[in-house]
Amino acid sequence: MKLYWIKAQAPRRALALAKHLGIDVEFVQVTSKTGGLKSPQYAALNPNCKAPTLVDGSFVLWESSAIMTYLCVKAGSDLWPAQNPAEQIEILRWLSWNDHHWEPAVGPFYFEHVVKATFNIGPPDRASLPAAVPDFERYARVLDAHLQGRSFIAFERLTIADFQLASMATDWRISEMPMAQFPNITRWIDRLLQIPAWANPWPTSD
Ligand SMILES: N[C@@H](CCC(=O)N[C@@H](CS)C(=O)NCC(=O)O)C(=O)O
Known part of the structure; x- marks a missing residue:
């Protein structure tokens, strides 16, 4: 199995999960040296030209949440409860909430301070961030209330929902x-x- 990654929050989820579960995966960093995300070879795997992408034999999968479920099924891990539809529904609720509400709310802060620094694309535009505070606070209130008295997002154990929701907020x-x-x-x-x-x-230290 190969997992294509760049140093960013969506690949982080899949990398962390593969490492946590001890799955035998070859981690392939996509860099300008390897042609980058827009190379024809990479675009043939992932037409979005985004990371991560998982390749298992002839099977190719993109979208980090789908990759996490695939890795859990492979490893027989209940971080994705493959045998429990009721638990799946609860996890899907939080994955969806993340993608549609939480990630857009935390994203502006993460982009200005982490993405720009990682990819060397200029200083943070702090003046743009006050406009992002109301949405941030709105959804942070929802998550904070949910986490009152809980250690994890669901079922009092680690699931892929924790990695999905924490990837920028960390x-x-x-x-x-x-x-x-x-x-x-x-x-x-x-x-x-x-x-x-x-x-x-991260598979490499740089
Ligand atoms: N929804 C996708 C997001 C993929 C994504 O946007 N990846 C970003 C890194 S977090 C990327 O590859 N960005 C590079 C680019 O857009 O050029 C997932 O969860 O895998």
């Missing part, structure tokens, strides 16, 4: 997200950072 301090007012979220993030594969998901 960097809340350097992203200058106004997260300190949401102690259940910050405690949840600090708890996830106790998981070695989540704290350090």
Whole structure:
């Protein structure tokens, strides 16, 4: 199996999960040296020209949440409860909430402070961020209330929903997200950072 990645939040989920489950995967970093995400070879695997992409023999899969479920099924892990439809429904609720509400709310902070620094595309435009605060606070309130009295997003155990929701929010301090007012979220993030594969998901040190 090969997992194509770049140093960014969506690949982070799949990398961390593969490492956490101890799955035998060849991690292939997509760089300008390898032709980049827009090379014809990579575009043939993933027509979105985005990362991550998983290749297992002739099977090709993109979208990090789908890749995470695939890896769990492969490993027989209940981080995706393949045998439990009721649990799947709860996890799908949070994956969907992340993609449509939480990620767009935290994304502007993450983009200005993490993406720009990682890909060397200029200084953060801090002046653009006050406009993002109302949506951030609106959805952070939902998540913080949900995490009251809970250690994880669902079932009091780690699932792929935790990795999905935490992938940008983990960097809340350097992203200058106004997260300190949401102690259940910050405690949840600090708890996830106790998981070695989540704290350090990257296959290379650069
Ligand atoms: N919904 C996709 C998002 C994929 C995505 O947007 N990947 C970003 C990194 S987080 C990417 O490849 N960006 C590079 C680009 O757009 O050029 C997933 O979860 O896999």
